[in-house]
Ligand code: ADP
Ligand code: ASP
């Protein structure tokens with residue numbers, strides 16, 4: 001019997017009517033003879049509200065207790081969903097992460113899933129029930145509750161789909177699919193029929209929060225195709241799938257904006273081997289994710305190292321950097337908090353040139369200063385002033401004709417230059 005796993009994000013379960021609508025969608029699949037598992041998020045803005053509450057009682061909330069609080073949002077939705085399903089005449093049962101053994105490591109607020117015990121879910125599905133699972137949460141081997149990072153219900157969706165070897169993995173949200181850019185910022189953005197795992201992974205990491213990057217990572221690893229679609233209509237959404245040869249004909253598939261970045265600068269460092277290794281060892285030990293790194297050396301032989309991080313991690317990162325003063329006596333630490341990153345992504349960059357030039361020109365024409373540039377084989381990112389972020393996104397989106405140009409994957413032209421970005 002085929003299995004479908006459906007995830008409903010916060011906006012799709014924001015009130016009682018939406019919960020009942022989501023329940024009816026699950027029932028429609030159940031009536032077709034499919035086994036149905038649902039992953040649900042906290043209702044509407046619940047998680048944001050819980051975060052605000054935490055900051056009202058503590059300036060720097062304890063991370064274990066933070067997770068203990070955050071998981072309550074999803075717990076409300078699972079039970080309401082099970083009640084709604086039963087009321088509509090279908091047997092249903094809800095589970096928290098600890099009840100089904102969604103085991104993670106102990107890194108609170110951004111835990112990684114280690115294993116899932118899908119036996120209980122399978123048994124309930126075999127008995128004909130719709131199974132509802134709380135997204136975003138996990139449990140450590142010691143029984144402490146954890147969360148997988150904001151937007152983490154996507155990760156739960158893909159992990160459950162992989163564990164159940166589901167035939168369908170559906171992500172129901174408040175837009176029709178994955179667009180060439182966030183449609184809330186770029187009104188001319190267009191929905192993509194499909195996108196490769198690698199492109200989606202870059203876009204998600206670079207700010208397209210329609211999916212969590214770790215969800216895409218899992219999907220690629222376990223070959224789970226994800227269908228992103230709107231919970232409010234029946235339209236075909238976007239399929240996230242393995243790359244096909246034709247995909248390289250599109251140079252830029254999408255653009256993204258990552259907001260709320262901060263940069264820490266460490267000055268008066270000695271210019272000798274091992275210094276950068278030491279700095280990023282202590283940063284990594286504190287589980288802080290570093291976005292990009294810049295190092296310069298002045299004529300006097302002193303080095304300056306700057307790195308960009310998520311604004312939410314600034315306090316933790318500054319605390320860790322203070323400790324480095326024990327290693328480097330002259331160390332001077334400063335930071336800025338008003339940065340953003342605008343990026344373009346496409347597997348076609350491997351075989352087409354001129355992308356960087358076009359992007360830089362679009363920003364230069366609008367007098368947007370580029371503070372730093374990073375590239376990979378399939379993306380180019382520019383760090384800019386946060387205030388100019390939305391305008392920059394619209395400009396680069398236009399510069400690559402993403403709102404108007406042909407988006408068809410036609411016959412492949414040109415030769416692939418193996419392992420080298422051509423940009
Ligand atoms: P949910 O409530 O389903 O969890 P989210 O708010 O987490 O929904 O994610 C959906 C939002 O992601 C959309 O409303 C949209 O503003 C944003 N988004 C950012 N980039 C993109 C993109 N490239 N395509 C579609 N949506 C995007
Ligand atoms: N409720 C969590 C959040 O708002 C997880 C999720 O919705 O994916 O980030």
Ligand code: MG
Pocket residue numbers: 009010041151
């Ligand atoms: Mg979400």
